[in-house]
Amino acid sequence: xAVELETTPVLEARALGKTLGGNRVLDAVSLALPKGCVxxxxxxxxxxxxxxxxxxxxxxxxxSGTISLEGREVNAKSKxxxxxxxQQVGMIFQDFNLFDHxxxxxxxxxxxxxxxxxxxxxxxELALAELARVGLADKAALYPxxxxxxxxxxxxxxxxxxxxxxxxxxxxxxxxxxxELIGEVLAVIRDLAQNGMTMIxxxxxxSFSASLADEFLFMEKGRVIEAGSPxxxxxxxxxxxxxxxxxxxxxxxxxxxxxxxECKV
Amino acid sequence: xxxxxxxxxxxxxxxxxxxxxxxxxxxxxxxxxxGAFIGVVAGVLRVYGPRPLQRLTEAxxxxxxxxxxxxxxxFWYFALPYISIGGxxxxxxxxxxxxxxxxxxxxAYQSEYIRGGLNSxxxxxxxxxxxxxMTTRQAVQSVVLPQAFRRxxxxxxNEIIYLIKYSSLASIIxxxxxxxxxxxxxxxxxxxxxxxxxxxxxxxxxxxxxxxxLHLLEDALxxxxxxxxxx
Ligand SMILES: Nc1ncnc2c1ncn2[C@@H]1O[C@H](COP(=O)(O)OP(=O)(O)OP(=O)(O)O)[C@@H](O)[C@H]1O
Ligand SMILES: [Mg+2]
Numbered sequence: 344x345a346v347e348l349e350t351t352p353v354l355e356a357r358a359l360g361k362t363l364g365g366n367r368v369l370d371a372v373s374l375a376l377p378k379g380c381v382x383x384x385x386x387x388x389x390x391x392x393x394x395x396x397x398x399x400x401x402x403x404x405x406x407s408g409t410i411s412l413e414g415r416e417v418n419a420k421s422k423x424x425x426x427x428x429x430q431q432v433g434m435i436f437q438d439f440n441l442f443d444h445x446x447x448x449x450x451x452x453x454x455x456x457x458x459x460x461x462x463x464x465x466x467x468e469l470a471l472a473e474l475a476r477v478g479l480a481d482k483a484a485l486y487p488x489x490x491x492x493x494x495x496x497x498x499x500x501x502x503x504x505x506x507x508x509x510x511x512x513x514x515x516x517x518x519x520x521x522x523e524l525i526g527e528v529l530a531v532i533r534d535l536a537q538n539g540m541t542m543i544x545x546x547x548x549x550s551f552s553a554s555l556a557d558e559f560l561f562m563e564k565g566r567v568i569e570a571g572s573p574x575x576x577x578x579x580x581x582x583x584x585x586x587x588x589x590x591x592x593x594x595x596x597x598x599x600x601x602x603x604x605e606c607k608v
Numbered sequence: 609x610x611x612x613x614x615x616x617x618x619x620x621x622x623x624x625x626x627x628x629x630x631x632x633x634x635x636x637x638x639x640x641x642x643g644a645f646i647g648v649v650a651g652v653l654r655v656y657g658p659r660p661l662q663r664l665t666e667a668x669x670x671x672x673x674x675x676x677x678x679x680x681x682x683f684w685y686f687a688l689p690y691i692s693i694g695g696x697x698x699x700x701x702x703x704x705x706x707x708x709x710x711x712x713x714x715x716a717y718q719s720e721y722i723r724g725g726l727n728s729x730x731x732x733x734x735x736x737x738x739x740x741x742m743t744t745r746q747a748v749q750s751v752v753l754p755q756a757f758r759r760x761x762x763x764x765x766n767e768i769i770y771l772i773k774y775s776s777l778a779s780i781i782x783x784x785x786x787x788x789x790x791x792x793x794x795x796x797x798x799x800x801x802x803x804x805x806x807x808x809x810x811x812x813x814x815x816x817x818x819x820x821x822l823h824l825l826e827d828a829l830x831x832x833x834x835x836x837x838x839x
Contacts, residue, residue, distance in 0.1 A: 402735055422743065430741035440736035443833050444755045454740035457750055488833030499736075506740060 359408035386562035433503030493524030513544035628789030642711030647718020672716035706778035721763035725756030765822035
């Protein structure tokens with residue numbers, strides 16, 4: 344920590360602003376993701392979590408603010424720089440967004456070939472290894488239409504990991520899944536975090552994320568209004584907005600009131 | 609007393625129609641290819657092109673879908689030679705004029721199916737492709753078009769079937785394709801019923817063959833989620 348070099352965040356956003364349809368969706372949001380850290384975005388619907396995550400890789404270009412990858416500011420006007428950034432920033436979507444006409448293997452392989460210029464053979468080998476990593480080696484030949492939701496999301500994770508990203512952005516990766524399928528995806532995400540992947544994840548899975556997050560960021564109306572360790576923010580007497588919000592969620596989903604860090608997955 | 613039908617078919621009708629069939633194919637195959645090519649280009653431009661090009665392709669589609677095909681055929685054959693630009697004018701023979709007319713008209717309809725196919729692909733998949741570092745062009749080429757093409761294939765196939773049938777219009781600008789040959793034979797032999805019923809059968813066989821080929825193509829491209837809906 345003492346050395347300047349080590350503290351350069353993998354990804355850093357400064358004062359991101361975005362207005363959509365007259366709404367101030369992001370209002371001067373800043374955040375830094377040091378190497379290996381896991382941050383979790385929570386907050387009510389419409390807070391701007393998805394917008395923030397998509398601004399981080401310029402899928403939604405921010406109106407103002409800057410984004411730096413490993414200390415180098417990204418020039419948003421250069422298409423080449425944007426493609427280079429996106430190769431190093433993996434993204435997982437709520438609704439998987441697998442390519443429907445390609446098998447699981449081809450889904451993982453296609454960007455390796457098109458973007459990284461790998462040969463079909465090498466790309467195929469790597470793709471198979473990535474699928475094995477998420478426990479889907481035996482499903483490589485199946486098409487999205489024949490995969491369950493949990494399997495689709497794991498293919499999507501393998502697809503992102505195959506590009507060897509420096510950081511992962513996850514936007515509610517389990518929200519579109521049936522309850523019995525959530526566990527298999529969370530297990531993969533936990534594995535990733537334990538292997539040191541730098542991540543920022545929007546989620547409503549409070550107890551799960553409390554067990555692996557270094558920091559919770561509570562968003563409301565386009566701003567990060569609270570930030571801190573899960574234990575701190577979720578303490579019974581913390582009086583934080585985060586605590587109140589999480590209590591409401593757990594009431595709805597029937598999670599235990601005590602969310603001090605144990606995971607029930 | 610005239611010769612029996614089979615004798616007439618063997619000695620006169622079939623050889624004449626065979627020649628016409630060949631000419632028909634010379635018109636149909638290039639105009640189907642031209643139409644498919646124009647359809648894909650115009651369809652992609654209508655969805656992803658810059659504004660001015662979107663407008664331009666939309667105008668093209670309205671014009672060619674909004675006027676009778678006979679008028680278009682007449683235009684390319686009879687009117688084009690009178691349009692001179694800098695003292696030069698273009699005179700097209702009947703066959704190239706038909707191919708141009710059918711290709712342009714077919715392309716206008718094909719672009720509708722391609723556009724529908726493109727729009728049916730969820731934006732999320734494009735976002736996912738971009739998020740992996742693909743350029744917009746790569747995303748369209750390797751994610752959107754292959755799916756849009758599969759979705760558009762039944763409609764595009766239908767359009768090609770129509771093209772086979774409306775290729776008979778070439779006969780009115782003196783192309784001796786199937787219908788042109790049949791008309792000549794009918795005039796000379798006075799056996800209208802037999803000639804035109806046989807002509808109908810030829811088209812029926814052509815259309816059946818084309819349908820079968822298209823189904824083969826659909827099955828070859830079919831993956832789970834994109835199967836041909838068997839009736
Ligand atoms: N294209 C758009 N035009 C206008 N407003 C938009 C647009 N996209 C998003 N918004 C608005 O921006 C706000 C933030 O949306 P965003 O999807 O980022 O929220 P979120 O925190 O991800 O919510 P959720 O938990 O429901 O996913 C919402 O109020 C939404 O209505
Ligand atoms: Mg969202």
